[in-house]
Amino acid sequence: MSEPVAELPVVQVRSLGVTFEDDRGGLQALRGINFDLHKQEFLCVLGPSGSGKTTLLRVLAGLQAPSVGEVKLHFAGQPRVSLVFQQANLMPWRTVLQNITLPLELAGVETAAANARAAELVELIGLQGFENNWPRELSGGMAQRVALARAFIEDPELLLLDEPFGALDALTREKMGSELLHLWQKHRTTVLMVTHSISEALLLADRVLVLTARPGRVAFDLNVDLPRPRSDEMRYTPRFAEQQKLLRGAIE
Numbered sequence: 001m002s003e004p005v006a007e008l009p010v011v012q013v014r015s016l017g018v019t020f021e022d023d024r025g026g027l028q029a030l031r032g033i034n035f036d037l038h039k040q041e042f043l044c045v046l047g048p049s050g051s052g053k054t055t056l057l058r059v060l061a062g063l064q065a066p067s068v069g070e071v072k073l074h075f076a077g078q079p080r081v082s083l084v085f086q087q088a089n090l091m092p093w094r095t096v097l098q099n100i101t102l103p104l105e106l107a108g109v110e111t112a113a114a115n116a117r118a119a120e121l122v123e124l125i126g127l128q129g130f131e132n133n134w135p136r137e138l139s140g141g142m143a144q145r146v147a148l149a150r151a152f153i154e155d156p157e158l159l160l161l162d163e164p165f166g167a168l169d170a171l172t173r174e175k176m177g178s179e180l181l182h183l184w185q186k187h188r189t190t191v192l193m194v195t196h197s198i199s200e201a202l203l204l205a206d207r208v209l210v211l212t213a214r215p216g217r218v219a220f221d222l223n224v225d226l227p228r229p230r231s232d233e234m235r236y237t238p239r240f241a242e243q244q245k246l247l248r249g250a251i252e
């Protein structure tokens with residue numbers, strides 16, 4: 001019997017290096033980065049401050065050109081890419097609902113269809129009743145949920161998250177991790193997420209890349225050995241603690 005053909009990765013990063021020009025001969029942010037990202041895979045990138053995590057994400061988003069090496073994208077045509085940053089960056093003059101539907105509005109989708117799709121996401125992120133509120137009336141966690149809903153509404157083929165919960169307090173952050181897990185388990189998009197939180201990475205990811213201090217190289221590539229569907233309670237299991245220890249060791 002023949003083996004099934006393993007699905008090709010949707011992103012291939014090969015010998016990637018990024019050097020920023022400066023007057024001291026250049027600052028090397030990333031060096032010799034290699035990894036694949038498969039369809040529907042959730043990859044987290046951990047690493048010390050300044051190890052090039054954001055730079056890596058910017059290269060994947062097409063916002064930063066590699067100095068050497070390449071990033072190959074294998075999608076049918078131009079992929080739909082959504083980005084979420086540490087700040088929600090909501091438009092203050094649009095309501096929650098209008099912020100969430102913005103990408104569809106820009107894509108020319110009819111308002112009724114866009115609103116129906118937004119209503120599903122509002123329910124998934126637990127913001128029913130806040131549809132007509134203004135961004136200034138939201139807490140940081142609520143605003144970030146709106147940013148996630150806005151990212152998911154486009155049904156992205158590649159979702160890039162840069163420390164999306166980094167500005168939130170620890171408890172809200174944990175809650176947001178679960179919200180994102182819930183959204184992803186429903187939508188199963190391909191994700192690359194930069195985070196500083198080992199437990200967040202373990203709760204969410206299929207794989208975790210750990211970068212070294214600058215210039216960032218891949219120090220460790222961990223297949224997260226926790227069953228899916230995942231839940232918050234898994235944070236307290238011995239398996240979780242073991243993997244946490246492995247990652248902590250790799251970072252240190």
Ligand SMILES: Nc1ncnc2c1ncn2[C@@H]1O[C@H](COP(=O)(O)OP(=O)(O)OP(=O)(O)O)[C@@H](O)[C@H]1O
Nearest residue numbers: 020027029047048049050051052053054055056214
């Ligand atoms: N546009 C730029 N011009 C010059 N240097 C840059 C630029 N962007 C990033 N750097 C430098 O590249 C290195 C990597 O930065 P990057 O923001 O990618 O790291 P990071 O791992 O995301 O850091 P943090 O965890 O603190 O957010 C840093 O030394 C930073 O100062």
